[in-house]
């Protein structure tokens with residue numbers, strides 16, 4: 001499965017926007033962020049120093065209902081049970 005490299009971030013105007021993880025990393029503890037597809041909580045990961053892994057997004061809690069999760073079961077998108085609210 002390809003790594004997710006974009007996410008939703010809520011601006012100071014309250015609007016959710018899609019941005020790349022590279023642009024989001026400097027704000028990672030300051031602004032609400034969530035998975036674009038299931039709206040679940042996410043963790044941001046920097047690129048590995050040795051180049052083995054690019055910067056990417058992971059779900060804070062694995063979710064079989066999201067194609068962006070490594071736990072995806074292939075049965076379609078379902079909203080994450082622990083969503084970040086609008």
Ligand SMILES: [Zn+2]
Nearest residue numbers: 035038066068
């Ligand atoms: Zn998701």
